[in-house]
Amino acid sequence: MKQYHAVEEQYLSLQKMLEEQLALEPNEKIESWFTSWKKKRAASEADILG
Numbered sequence: 001m002k003q004y005h006a007v008e009e010q011y012l013s014l015q016k017m018l019e020e021q022l023a024l025e026p027n028e029k030i031e032s033w034f035t036s037w038k039k040k041r042a043a044s045e046a047d048i049l050g
Contacts (some may be wrong), residue, residue, distance in 0.1 A: 004041055 011026075011034050018024045026034070 007037065 011030075014030075015026055018026060025031075
């Protein structure tokens with residue numbers, strides 16, 4: 001579970017840095033990857049808790 005939390009922390013850190021320093025949002029590929037990763041993570045957790 002800590003690994004999942006670390007990925008989310010890094011994504012949020014990237015998002016914050018881009019917004020604060022460059023007034024940008026993560027590009028579409030990064031957003032798409034993160035959304036896909038979150039869905040896979042949720043499905044995996046559901047299987048484990050099942």
